[in-house]
Amino acid sequence: MCAILNSALVLFCVRSYSSAGREFGAxxxxxxxxxxxxxxxxxxxxxxxxxxxxxxxxxxxxYEQKDLDAQEELNNVEKxxxxxxAELYGITDKELEDVRKTLGVLKGEDxxx
Numbered sequence: 001m002c003a004i005l006n007s008a009l010v011l012f013c014v015r016s017y018s019s020a021g022r023e024f025g026a027x028x029x030x031x032x033x034x035x036x037x038x039x040x041x042x043x044x045x046x047x048x049x050x051x052x053x054x055x056x057x058x059x060x061x062x063y064e065q066k067d068l069d070a071q072e073e074l075n076n077v078e079k080x081x082x083x084x085x086a087e088l089y090g091i092t093d094k095e096l097e098d099v100r101k102t103l104g105v106l107k108g109e110d111x112x113x
Contacts, residue, residue, distance in 0.1 A: 008100050048081065
């Protein structure tokens, strides 16, 4: 669930529901995302779970220790999360690229998630 909620696709949706200038919406906005129920044994869900755990560990290293290697690894894990969430929702690579471009996360740019 964390991986999905922290993906560029969900951030894109949240921004569309948010008031101007806000990066987040009311908690009730989550009901519009159609987050699929977790299926034990499903490879996509297992992959998202592992990516999420990895992202949390890397974020902790980066924010607590200012580890720049962890930041670079975290950016790569976030890209992989985005691709995996896109697969879950049937979003094409081109559509994902457009979402990431709109959010400003292409070419090394970062976005607060």
